[in-house]
Amino acid sequence: MRIVLLFLAVILSTFGMPGSGVAGDTVKVGFVDTYTGPATTFTNDVLDGFKMAAEKINAKGGVLGKKITYVTRDDKFKPDIGLTMARELILNENVDLLVGTINSATALAISDLCRKEKVPFIVTFSKSDKITGEKGHRYVFGMNENTEMAGRATAKALAKMNFVKYWIAGDDYEYGHAIANGVFNHLKTLNPKVRLLGQSWWKVGETDFTPYITRILAAKPDFVIVATGGGGMVNFQKAAQSTGFNRKVPFYQHTAIELSTLMPQGPNAPEGVYGTANYLFYYPDTKENKAFVDEFRKTYNRYPKSGALYGYMTAQFIAGSFEKAGKIDREKFIDAMEGMTLPSPVGNMEMRACDHQVTLPMFFGVTKKSPKYDFLVASDVVSVPGMDYMPSCAEIAKARAK
């Protein structure tokens, strides 16, 4: 029965997908990601960014004369399904490499499979620092920031401010704890004066934050690190707005300034929330970024979010690496990818050779109403260059040796 169902699922999911070209004539990229449920807010941008870049590359004659094609598989946010899909793409679809997943557990599972199968795997949205950190290897690449990087970048920005008494609150799961620890541990080393008043952790999917907020206010901290992810981002901001929390005590959320958090709330999002993001469509105000935004809007009729940048650059790095390798070969692809630097809408991005982690800037800003858009944007944006907040190659080597 299971086999029949699986068979049907595979058949159905291949409907309407491009990429049925004969192997050898194309560069075939296999996407495993979550294409149903709330995570699609992020994953669809990755795929659309990739599609946009791939079409442009194909229009110019492709890579080494071959067109870039892709197939997608929905992992439904479940690691076991994701792993099955990845295996199926490698064995049956003969993909040249794999891309994907927003779920860190799925990414780590596929990464392990790719190490054994010797297939390159580019991670596009998972935020666990283990992927290119302690669990990193030759076949896995990180195309976005991770909790460790976000933590360091934020700690750098917060260390310049005069807050002393901190409170940590967040979603009680790995991402929440990882981001909170990432920020606070680095902050403590940068500014030994800071101290932790207390912590509160709520279950993932908590709907009513009011009791937590009143509790935090009663403790009178100077600053609150709020470690929420996914749906918790908007939920917490709404609670902050209705309780006036943001006007009483400043707080930080990773991705608080991102479009995916601010746009659904329209003009009613809380002002003065500190946040970090890898991409803002209105910053930096450069020619490259403008061109990217215009093209994305023309193609999809919406503003690009961080995922669009990751997907777009994934296609660029794939094309660039195969071009440099001179042939469609997985091992040569990896050699070519290591250390490659490409221009991106936010400046040059380097695929660091030592850990296969892309170096990209992090934007730190604070939410503010905008006369130009009907949602809030980030103001006072500080750009933290990638090299300033990435763990060093020596630190990565130490983590991997463990």
Add this chain to the structure above:
Amino acid sequence: MDFAANLFSTGTLSQILVGLSRTTILFIVSSGMSLILGVLRIPNVAHGSLYMIGAFAAWTVIRFLGGGLFAFLAAMIVAPLLVAAIGFALERGFFSYLYEREHLMLLLLTFAFMLILGDLVKIVWGPEYRSVTVPPFFQGSAEIFGLPLPWYNLFLLLVGPCIAVFLWLVINRTNLGKIARAAAVDGEMVGAVGINVGWIFAFTFVLGSFLAGLGGALIAPMVNISLGMDHSLIMETFLIVIIGGLGNMWGALLGSLIFGLTQSLGILVWPQFGIAFPYLAAVAVLVVRPRGLLSSTW
């Protein structure tokens, strides 16, 4: 950790009020479930889905009418009515054929509807988050010893008792309510004296669904309306109904109070492990009174 000092701090009163406003939502949803459980004997797993539909429907109504207090109030009426209509279709179209069969069949059917309704919501409203803001009239917050209590939470504190009184009137003062109570105790006997039990069941199910929809509509401005909001609620609601006494409406009120207050006070006393308190309370209640606090109709 200085637990005692935390418990008698300036935050206690506002924490209790916040807990009570949470109790309101829990009570509205769990009383609907308890009602259906008591009279129809259906452990309605799809109850959470009805609550989710209520929230999504409220979003649609508020968007359609362009926001503001009027749109909000309209949503509070239209959304639960829509959910009640869905409940009516479910009861007459499906559940009513299975009353003679084993309870397990009914349980499976409600489980099936939880999945079906979840997917329907995805088809109708899409997989993205939806968000409505608190109507302008309720925006902002009152100050209690320097701590904020949103006006919307205070509004919920008013709604809760109104719903409780309304339910009490329906069940104790109307003929329909009296017959429903009788049907809960002995459905066969009620049928024997010439009353059409089927319609009593339909009425109860519709009322229960209405309450689920109302709960969803009321919580809509406070949360991210998203797929999956049904699952997180259904667990809590079941626990509340169980610790209160299966099918006993006042048990549902008591259970909601225990759940809402232990949560908010738990957060006050020990913020790091606040989420564990309601469940510990549920365990404690079940150890002392395994059949629930109040008498069960089962």
